[in-house]
Amino acid sequence: xxxxxxxxxxxxxxxxxxxxxxxxxxxxxxxxxxxxxxxxxxxxxxxxxxxxxxxxxxxxxxxxxxxxxxxxxxxxxxxxxxxxxxxxxxxxxxxxxxxxxxxxx
Numbered sequence: 001x002x003x004x005x006x007x008x009x010x011x012x013x014x015x016x017x018x019x020x021x022x023x024x025x026x027x028x029x030x031x032x033x034x035x036x037x038x039x040x041x042x043x044x045x046x047x048x049x050x051x052x053x054x055x056x057x058x059x060x061x062x063x064x065x066x067x068x069x070x071x072x073x074x075x076x077x078x079x080x081x082x083x084x085x086x087x088x089x090x091x092x093x094x095x096x097x098x099x100x101x102x103x104x105x
Contacts, residue, residue, distance in 0.1 A: 018053035024093040027053075031094060041076050047085070048074040050092055062091035 021027050027050050034046040051059045060070040064087060073080035089096060
């Protein structure tokens with residue numbers, strides 16, 4: 001990880017995914033790639049990054065949650081209810097879909 005001093009010295013700043021999550025299409029593609037891995041903590045972290053890009057307070061309001069409840073639901077290791085995750089995703093302008101997987105024969 002690059003330190004702040006090294007970042008200042010070389011004029012390079014750390015990569016921040018939230019800076020690139022600027023449309024529903026980009027957000028949906030990002031979350032789809034994370035969902036493909038099947039790791040719940042990674043998904044919560046990804047949703048948290050999207051929430052940060054959109055504004056946590058606005059997202060909490062749009063999802064019908066308190067801001068602190070949203071932070072709690074998205075922290076690593078949390079076990080949010082499925083309904084909560086769906087509400088947050090809907091507030092972000094994306095929906096979950098089920099698609100057939102390719103099976104090896």
